[in-house]
Amino acid sequence: MSRIASVLIPMPLPEAFDYEAPDGMTLAVGDQVAVPLGPRLIRGVVAGVRDGTGGNRPLKAVAERLDEPRLPPGALEFVQWAARYAVDAPGAPLAIALRGARAPKPRPVRVLEPTGRTPGRTTPARAKVLEAAAAGAMTPADLARTAGVSAGVVKGLLDEGCLAERLVAADIGFDPPDLSRKGSELNASQAAAAAALSEMAAAGQFGVALLDGVTGSGKTEVYLEAAAAALAADPQAQVLILLPEIALTQAVIGRVRTRFGAQPGEWHSDVTPPARRRVWEAVASGDCRIVVGARSALFLPFRKLALVVVDEEHDGSFKQEDGFIYHARDLAVARGKIEGAAVILASATPSLETLRNAETGRYRWLRLSARHGIARLPDIELIDLRETPPEHGRWLSPPLVTAMGETWARGEQTLLFLNRRGYAPLVLCKACGGRMTAPDTDSWLVEHRYTGRLVCHLTGFSMPKPAACPHCGAKDSLVSIGPGVERVEEEARFLFPDARVAVFSSDTIFDAREARRLVEAMADGQIDILVATQAAAKGHNFPKLTLVGVVDADLGLRGGDLRAAERTYQLLAQATGRAGRKDRPGRALLQTYAPEHPVMQALKAQDRDAFVEAEMVEREAAGLPPFGRLAAVIASGPDAAQLEAFMQEMARVAPNTPGVEVYGPADAPLSLVRGRRRKRFLVRADRGVDLSAYMAAWRARVRPPGQVRAAIDIDPYSFL
Numbered sequence: 001m002s003r004i005a006s007v008l009i010p011m012p013l014p015e016a017f018d019y020e021a022p023d024g025m026t027l028a029v030g031d032q033v034a035v036p037l038g039p040r041l042i043r044g045v046v047a048g049v050r051d052g053t054g055g056n057r058p059l060k061a062v063a064e065r066l067d068e069p070r071l072p073p074g075a076l077e078f079v080q081w082a083a084r085y086a087v088d089a090p091g092a093p094l095a096i097a098l099r100g101a102r103a104p105k106p107r108p109v110r111v112l113e114p115t116g117r118t119p120g121r122t123t124p125a126r127a128k129v130l131e132a133a134a135a136g137a138m139t140p141a142d143l144a145r146t147a148g149v150s151a152g153v154v155k156g157l158l159d160e161g162c163l164a165e166r167l168v169a170a171d172i173g174f175d176p177p178d179l180s181r182k183g184s185e186l187n188a189s190q191a192a193a194a195a196a197l198s199e200m201a202a203a204g205q206f207g208v209a210l211l212d213g214v215t216g217s218g219k220t221e222v223y224l225e226a227a228a229a230a231l232a233a234d235p236q237a238q239v240l241i242l243l244p245e246i247a248l249t250q251a252v253i254g255r256v257r258t259r260f261g262a263q264p265g266e267w268h269s270d271v272t273p274p275a276r277r278r279v280w281e282a283v284a285s286g287d288c289r290i291v292v293g294a295r296s297a298l299f300l301p302f303r304k305l306a307l308v309v310v311d312e313e314h315d316g317s318f319k320q321e322d323g324f325i326y327h328a329r330d331l332a333v334a335r336g337k338i339e340g341a342a343v344i345l346a347s348a349t350p351s352l353e354t355l356r357n358a359e360t361g362r363y364r365w366l367r368l369s370a371r372h373g374i375a376r377l378p379d380i381e382l383i384d385l386r387e388t389p390p391e392h393g394r395w396l397s398p399p400l401v402t403a404m405g406e407t408w409a410r411g412e413q414t415l416l417f418l419n420r421r422g423y424a425p426l427v428l429c430k431a432c433g434g435r436m437t438a439p440d441t442d443s444w445l446v447e448h449r450y451t452g453r454l455v456c457h458l459t460g461f462s463m464p465k466p467a468a469c470p471h472c473g474a475k476d477s478l479v480s481i482g483p484g485v486e487r488v489e490e491e492a493r494f495l496f497p498d499a500r501v502a503v504f505s506s507d508t509i510f511d512a513r514e515a516r517r518l519v520e521a522m523a524d525g526q527i528d529i530l531v532a533t534q535a536a537a538k539g540h541n542f543p544k545l546t547l548v549g550v551v552d553a554d555l556g557l558r559g560g561d562l563r564a565a566e567r568t569y570q571l572l573a574q575a576t577g578r579a580g581r582k583d584r585p586g587r588a589l590l591q592t593y594a595p596e597h598p599v600m601q602a603l604k605a606q607d608r609d610a611f612v613e614a615e616m617v618e619r620e621a622a623g624l625p626p627f628g629r630l631a632a633v634i635a636s637g638p639d640a641a642q643l644e645a646f647m648q649e650m651a652r653v654a655p656n657t658p659g660v661e662v663y664g665p666a667d668a669p670l671s672l673v674r675g676r677r678r679k680r681f682l683v684r685a686d687r688g689v690d691l692s693a694y695m696a697a698w699r700a701r702v703r704p705p706g707q708v709r710a711a712i713d714i715d716p717y718s719f720l
């Protein structure tokens with residue numbers, strides 16, 4: 001008999017592997033270890049330890065127990081739960097959970113301290129530096145700043161030997177939240193919601209609430225109160241706030257800092273590896289008590305998670321579509337359950353799934369009905385583009401242009417919303433009609449004027465815009481069709497040459513710092529007209545913004561998947577909700593060719609409940625979410641015949657289960673990506689069916705040949 005450790009490895013392997021624990025090595029669940037896998041040593045996490053023998057083959061031994069924080073039991077259980085739910089290998093979510101643990105540690109910092117030697121020449125500046133350094137070692141930059149002198153003075157003292165360098169470990173601590181600070185004075189409906197949520201958050205047990213309030217009603221203020229209650233109830237409690245966009249994380253980090261006087265842990269794709277490591281370790285040790293992050297923050301090793309807030313819970317960006325496929329809102333509820341934590345889902349336009357759970361009483365439902373204070377929701381008007389079209393080659397209709405002019409004359413701001421990056425979504429040859437497409441993907445290339453390139457938004461492929469048509473060779477024949485934000489910006493500059501115009505899209509804003517700068521400039525009134533994709537149209541408060549123009553309100557309705565109407569409603573309600581804050585009334589104008597469409601009518605009437613009810617009726621009749629469940633199989637491969645044979649085989653072996661229907665195989669709408677053909681199955685199931693178990697059983701019956709890959713998407717949001 002020996003001790004056997006079952007070790008999860010952050011790679012796409014179906015299960016944990018057994019290793020022998022060498023004599024003298026004590027291992028516990030959650031320990032990070034190095035184990036041999038083939039010729040390599042690889043990092044893994046102990047998922048179980050037992051006495052036993054290795055069966056007929058001798059087991060390899062654990063090479064080393066790493067001197068690294070242990071993954072807490074809740075985090076490990078969550079990883080395993082998520083894998084089962086998503087029908088994927090546990091190594092896939094484990095790799096996400098270990099991302100911060102594998103990042104390089106913050107490098108030691110160079111600090112200066114006095115040596116005791118007196119400078120040959122004493123000046124007041126030098127005296128100040130020595131005095132500051134005597135109070136505590138500091139980096140050269142901090143020292144210069146504290147003493148109020150130039151870097152040269154510090155360097156002079158260092159060169160003269162009056163200061164000496166020392167390397168110290170980077171500070172990895174987080175300041176504790178100051179719980180004596182008070183939040184804003186809440187109005188009556190905010191106070192009622194805050195009281196209910198605070199009670200839940202402080203209770204130390206699982207429970208889910210929907211915080212449902214129009215844009216600007218104070219949802220953030222309210223959930224920060226619940227966070228304060230959770231932190232105060234237990235000195236070890238931790239709070240996680242999830243947001244769908246990096247730009248929004250910046251805004252909420254600012255509000256957390258104001259509310260608690262401490263910087264929260266920040267977690268998203270733009271955080272540097274050493275900063276990730278710092279957050280990861282501080283979350284594991286319990287030192288970092290508030291994390292603000294994007295969806296993958298859900299996999300952090302919380303020691304004592306008491307509250308998870310999913311802000312803008314309806315947002316499609318919470319769905320991770322590549323690699324490990326998951327929906328962070330759904331997994332947040334699962335993590336809450338595992339940890340015994342409260343979960344708050346906040347939105348002005350909740351998803352139908354969440355509304356259904358609120359209606360049936362599974363979630364508590366707290367509503368904030370009005371904007372805070374004297375701020376009112378904007379008036380929403382539809383512009384029928386069939387009646388008042390823009391001039392030829394333009395995208396802004398006369399009524400919108402007039403409103404922009406009036407807004408500018410009053411010294412107020414306009415947001416033009418168009419959820420399309422780049423300059424033009426399509427480039428074609430006016431001689432032969434040929435479209436510019438990506439070479440190995442069936443997508444159109446999008447023209448970007450800033451970079452002068454044609455870009456595939458799916459794969460990132462790009463090429464310079466050619467001088468001649470690649471199909472017919474005609475010179476200067478390529479024309480740009482349709483608008484993207486860059487083209488609308490061009491038009492706004494042309495119409496208002498003296499206005500300050502800016503663009504906000506993921507092509508123009510590369511990192512969190514730049515996003516924050518632009519959001520601050522807008523909030524500060526330094527921009528007159530902001531042209532933005534959804535990256536800027538959500539969540540922010542811009543006090544001087546009084547006009548929102550939606551350039552193409554119909555955009556999201558085309559293509560029409562199951563959630564097209566819901567998504568369009570949510571996005572446009574968010575975008576129009578930016579208009580009018582504080583004491584300035586706002587106005588939103590939606591350009592549409594289909595003013596009679598139920599989505600447009602609901603937006604105009606600001607009647608969310610009627611819209612939701614109509615959608616619910618349709619979904620229920622079709623057995624679609626939230627009344628039924630969906631899953632998809634997306635298979636791809638370079639060889640069309642091999643892929644087709646595999647799909648036929650899958651269709652043949654699909655388990656026959658009551659309450660489950662399998663549709664397909666069908667060509668995916670995006671039938672070619674990076675040279676790989678794509679095909680799909682769609683599975684619909686009644687609510688009571690364990691769809692993950694069904695998909696796992698199905699997958700176990702087939703093995704994709706050679707280069708075919710098959711991914712399972714539980715609760716798909718993309719049907720491409």
Ligand code: ADP
Nearest residue numbers: 184185186187215216217218219220221372541
């Ligand atoms: P939401 O998250 O619902 O969009 P916020 O919490 O961002 O709303 O509130 C909108 C604006 O109103 C913010 O500028 C916020 O500071 C302000 N606000 C909301 N509630 C209060 C309050 N009780 N006292 C003072 N300001 C408030």
